[in-house]
Amino acid sequence: MRTVLIAALGLICALPALATDMPQKPVRLGLCAACHGETGMAQIPGAPNLAGQRLDYLRKALQDYRDGSRNVPLMRAAIGPVSDADLDQLARWYSAQTPQPQAAAQP
Incomplete structure (x- = not known):
């Protein structure tokens, strides 16, 4: 019982x-x-x-969409005049997410 309590306390402290x-x-x-x-x-x-996705890749891709280096009108319109700080926040968010398996397509 003591071992379980110590392990639980360790997990709580690590959260x-x-x-x-x-x-x-x-x-x-x-x-x-x-x-x-x-x-x-x-x-x-x-x-x-x-x-x-890699942080540096996402950051560069978002900058390229915003600045028009990547000519994808939908992305350029969606990003609009976003600051470098906002782009960095988005890139950090998505790069930190864990990819999930996708459901198989239905026939």
Whole structure:
């Protein structure tokens, strides 16, 4: 019983440290989540999953969409005049998400 209590106490003490690893939910997440899902798993066909992508890749891709280097009008319109800080927050959020297996398509 003592071992179980010690293990439980250890887990309780570790929870705050684990919680700080997840970045704060971005304020601008709503529009992104409409297509890419709040946890980075696509909500519509053709939208890529962003969960677990590399932080530097996501950050650069978002900057390129915003600045027009990647010519995807839908993404440019969705991002609009987003600050570098907001882009960084979005990239950190999606890179910290864990990819989930997708359900098999129904025949």
